[in-house]
Amino acid sequence: MDSATTRTMEPENSESSGLIEKLTLVTIVVKNQDAALDFYTKTLGFEKRADFSPPGNPRWVTVAPKGQDVEMALWEAGSKTTQQQPTSHQHAGNGTVMNFKVKDCRKTFAELKARGVKFLTPQPVEYPYAIAAAFVDPDGNHFGIVEPRTPPSEWKTSG
Numbered sequence: 001m002d003s004a005t006t007r008t009m010e011p012e013n014s015e016s017s018g019l020i021e022k023l024t025l026v027t028i029v030v031k032n033q034d035a036a037l038d039f040y041t042k043t044l045g046f047e048k049r050a051d052f053s054p055p056g057n058p059r060w061v062t063v064a065p066k067g068q069d070v071e072m073a074l075w076e077a078g079s080k081t082t083q084q085q086p087t088s089h090q091h092a093g094n095g096t097v098m099n100f101k102v103k104d105c106r107k108t109f110a111e112l113k114a115r116g117v118k119f120l121t122p123q124p125v126e127y128p129y130a131i132a133a134a135f136v137d138p139d140g141n142h143f144g145i146v147e148p149r150t151p152p153s154e155w156k157t158s159g
Helices: 034-045 105-114
Strands: 025-030 047-052 060-064 071-076 097-103 132-134 142-148
Touching: 025 034, 025 105, 025 132, 034 071, 105 132, 105 142
Parallel strands: 025 071, 097 142
Antiparallel strands: 047 060, 060 071, 132 142
16 A cells, blocks of 8 residues: 555554554545545535645645544545555545434535535435435545434344
């Protein structure tokens, strides 16, 4: 993996039971970092966490929802090609779906739609476990907003 897309975490204590402590960074491949930064900060209301250009390397930009540890790196498609880098880093819109937890899916849907977010359904969809709505960013990356519901006790699995 390219060192620009990973972060190394030092263990908080030497008696950690697991090797992996927590997720800290997810890469979103975009066509244009400036346009993506504008969408994520102004449209979705995220905060910019990092924005710098190391000599000889592509610009490094990260954003995150306020108060969250996990950051999203806005990686410009094709900005650097190495054998260690996944081929998905060459084309925008080819990543996995990420979901953001919200308190009120319908209210968040209406607010984001008014800001120009392109949703894939005309209204949020009700599921037994959540109310959800899927959207895409300007580069075709898929996301969802989800208002979780507490499942009935009879749905719980044993074990």
